[in-house]
Amino acid sequence: MKDLLPRYPVHQQAVATTHLNNAQYNALYQQSIEDPDTFWATQAEQFIDWYEPWQEVSNIDFKTADVSWFKGAKLNASYNCIDRHLPTKANDIAMIFEGDEPTDDLSVTYQELHDHVCRFANLLKDRGVKKGDRVCIYMPMIPEVGYAMLACARIGAIHSIVFGGFSTESIKARVLDADCQVVITADEGVRGGKIIPLKANVDEAIKDCPNVHTVVMVERTGNEVEWFEGVDVAYTDVILNYPASCEPEVMDAEDPLFILYTSGSTGKPKGVLHTTGGYLLYAAMTHKYVFDYQDGEVFWCTADAGWITGHSYIFYGPLANGATTLVFEGVPTYPDASRFWQVCEKHGVNVFYTAPTAIRALMSLGDELVQNYDRSAIRLLGSVGEPINPEAWHWYYEIVGESRCPIVDTWWQTETGGILITSMPGSADMKPGSAGLPFFGVKPALLNREGEELTGKAKGALALTGSWPGQMRSVYGDHQRFFDTYFSQYSGYYFTGDGAKRDEDGYYCITGRIDDVLNVSGHRLGTAEIESALVLHPAVAEAAVVGYPHEIKGQGVYCFITLMNNAHESDELIDELKGFVAAELGKFAKPDYLQYAPGLPKTRSGKIMRRILRKIAENELSNLGDTSTLADPSVVEHLIDNRIIHE
Ligand code: ATP
Numbered sequence: 001m002k003d004l005l006p007r008y009p010v011h012q013q014a015v016a017t018t019h020l021n022n023a024q025y026n027a028l029y030q031q032s033i034e035d036p037d038t039f040w041a042t043q044a045e046q047f048i049d050w051y052e053p054w055q056e057v058s059n060i061d062f063k064t065a066d067v068s069w070f071k072g073a074k075l076n077a078s079y080n081c082i083d084r085h086l087p088t089k090a091n092d093i094a095m096i097f098e099g100d101e102p103t104d105d106l107s108v109t110y111q112e113l114h115d116h117v118c119r120f121a122n123l124l125k126d127r128g129v130k131k132g133d134r135v136c137i138y139m140p141m142i143p144e145v146g147y148a149m150l151a152c153a154r155i156g157a158i159h160s161i162v163f164g165g166f167s168t169e170s171i172k173a174r175v176l177d178a179d180c181q182v183v184i185t186a187d188e189g190v191r192g193g194k195i196i197p198l199k200a201n202v203d204e205a206i207k208d209c210p211n212v213h214t215v216v217m218v219e220r221t222g223n224e225v226e227w228f229e230g231v232d233v234a235y236t237d238v239i240l241n242y243p244a245s246c247e248p249e250v251m252d253a254e255d256p257l258f259i260l261y262t263s264g265s266t267g268k269p270k271g272v273l274h275t276t277g278g279y280l281l282y283a284a285m286t287h288k289y290v291f292d293y294q295d296g297e298v299f300w301c302t303a304d305a306g307w308i309t310g311h312s313y314i315f316y317g318p319l320a321n322g323a324t325t326l327v328f329e330g331v332p333t334y335p336d337a338s339r340f341w342q343v344c345e346k347h348g349v350n351v352f353y354t355a356p357t358a359i360r361a362l363m364s365l366g367d368e369l370v371q372n373y374d375r376s377a378i379r380l381l382g383s384v385g386e387p388i389n390p391e392a393w394h395w396y397y398e399i400v401g402e403s404r405c406p407i408v409d410t411w412w413q414t415e416t417g418g419i420l421i422t423s424m425p426g427s428a429d430m431k432p433g434s435a436g437l438p439f440f441g442v443k444p445a446l447l448n449r450e451g452e453e454l455t456g457k458a459k460g461a462l463a464l465t466g467s468w469p470g471q472m473r474s475v476y477g478d479h480q481r482f483f484d485t486y487f488s489q490y491s492g493y494y495f496t497g498d499g500a501k502r503d504e505d506g507y508y509c510i511t512g513r514i515d516d517v518l519n520v521s522g523h524r525l526g527t528a529e530i531e532s533a534l535v536l537h538p539a540v541a542e543a544a545v546v547g548y549p550h551e552i553k554g555q556g557v558y559c560f561i562t563l564m565n566n567a568h569e570s571d572e573l574i575d576e577l578k579g580f581v582a583a584e585l586g587k588f589a590k591p592d593y594l595q596y597a598p599g600l601p602k603t604r605s606g607k608i609m610r611r612i613l614r615k616i617a618e619n620e621l622s623n624l625g626d627t628s629t630l631a632d633p634s635v636v637e638h639l640i641d642n643r644i645i646h647e
């Protein structure tokens with residue numbers, strides 16, 4: 001196989017100024033593995049303000065799926081994200097809000113954040129919300145989504161954010177699963193110039209949720225909505241009646257902070273439960289070290305609050321560190337596809353963190369859209385959500401980052417609470433396409449099918465040995481499912497569901513979900529590897545590869561490809577691409593079928609739903625499974641109509 005991974009040395013300039021250099025990373029990593037409890041206790045004292053210390057640092061048993069960190073210690077997450085910064089940062093900007101329209105923005109200082117959050121907390125209390133109650137948040141990306149989260153944290157309520165693009169059915173399922181009795185929403189959302197009827201969706205959803213007694217509605221557009229006296233509360237009208245101070249509830253480190261349902265690219269959503277102390281420490285610490293966050297910088301994570309990335313790296317991590325975090329309401333392509341770079345210029349963004357799906361989409365539209373804006377303030381770029389194929393990596397590095405900004409390709413999951421594998425700036429070389437090295441305290445293992453640990457350079461199922469403070473603690477209301485999903489496959493390990501390769505330097509390259517690994521004529525092949533090869537071709541913007549049963553080879557390779565704007569569909573191109581993959585990866589990997597796909601079925605967070613594509617490739621259309629989290633269901637119809645029917 002051709003080497004797709006040249007090395008990019010640590011940037012010399014970065015080394016001089018980063019929090020950690022290579023020697024420091026190595027020493028700290030070593031300590032974190034050899035004596036985790038001492039390591040984490042030291043970090044916990046440094047990053048978090050505690051009301052009372054813990055009785056034990058950790059208590060971990062992967063055989064029973066029991067994980068606890070800092071049990072007995074007391075803290076409040078909202079206090080840590082706000083109040084403790086006030087003596088020095090009351091007038092510093094906590095949040096920059098950038099609206100859907102480029103003319104719409106707002107800054108919120110730490111003092112203002114404090115006042116908003118306290119008022120909101122008092123409103124919730126007034127509606128009877130207490131410690132341990134679940135509150136559903138279904139909001140656009142406006143500052144109030146942050147106020148709502150922190151208000152819950154302040155009074156010890158458990159928030160469950162449902163992405164504002166999800167449908168009525170998704171809200172209903174999540175409200176019922178967590179038995180939320182309060183829903184916080186807005187009249188309408190605005191994204192990419194389009195209006196989303198949030199309040200109406202909530203009204204519809206809670207018809208079947210008898211326990212919901214309160215719907216708090218923030219005004220966003222001011223358009224008329226249906227009103228239910230006794231249930232609905234007009235936030236905007238009443239909020240100033242509530243006092244701007246509210247004593248934070250004293251929480252145990254192991255008290256739940258939030259529930260977040262995973263995006264569902266692999267099946268029925270799970271209510272991932274995170275607790276307070278370990279999660280907050282891990283979010284804050286990874287935010288500081290992975291993004292090398294320096295005081296005063298503007299940090300922009302483009303995720304939505306409805307994803308774990310939004311929880312950890314728009315709100316909890318940055319705010320715990322007293323950072324300035326940017327909250328963006330819009331989409332990368334509105335009013336035009338230079339929106340990201342226009343916002344970077346406007347607010348002097350220093351650290352920019354986005355997803356490969358956005359990078360690939362923008363890459364296919366040309367470099368000028370980027371180059372028209374000043375990106376000189378950007379110092380570091382990040383990627384999350386999927387493997388970033390080398391082609392997109394290079395574009396991100398050379399065009400967006402002008403070959404001067406390190407890229408952190410961050411591998412993690414809703415379940416892990418924060419980043420687990422990446423190459424930290426200043427302490428590790430970057431290798432395009434490879435996430436990199438483990439974060440402190442993280443011990444990855446590669447397992448073969450027999451569950452044996454592989455050593456050295458290897459390829460296998462990615463599991464983790466031992467815990468880290470940000471680890472999820474349970475599936476809400478179903479601890480057995482927690483055990484079954486993550487600990488039953490390989491005894492004593494947390495199984496991630498992903499496959500990975502480790503190279504001679506100990507770098508991990510994520511090859512995709514294990515379910516997505518193909519076995520072609522006895523060769524095990526990650527779909528991500530074939531996809532990476534396909535997008536190296538100048539005509540291909542995006543590719544999704546799945547297997548289908550093949551009599552001779554075991555599995556055949558079926559590819560869906562989206563072309564670049566300036567490329568044209570033709571049979572010659574199909575042949576060329578087949579040959580191209582064979583040349584890149586080897587003859588055995590040569591695709592059997594290539595189907596043109598103007599759009600691919602994606603979750604709302606931009607991930608390809610390969611399980612649906614698998615059904616199309618297998619011509620098994622009777623049961624496509626849960627499609628309620630698809631961003632655009634019409635894409636699937638098109639693919640079905642144009643599928644290639646084979647023997
Ligand atoms: P579900 O678990 O419900 O199917 P999901 O796995 O897409 O949904 P997330 O927790 O948001 O939900 O995503 C985590 C997964 O995303 C990882 O397990 C991995 O497959 C992929 N991923 C995230 N970041 C990276 C990365 N930097 N490189 C490669 N893969 C990544």
Ligand code: MG
Pocket residue numbers: 262413497
């Ligand atoms: Mg997952």
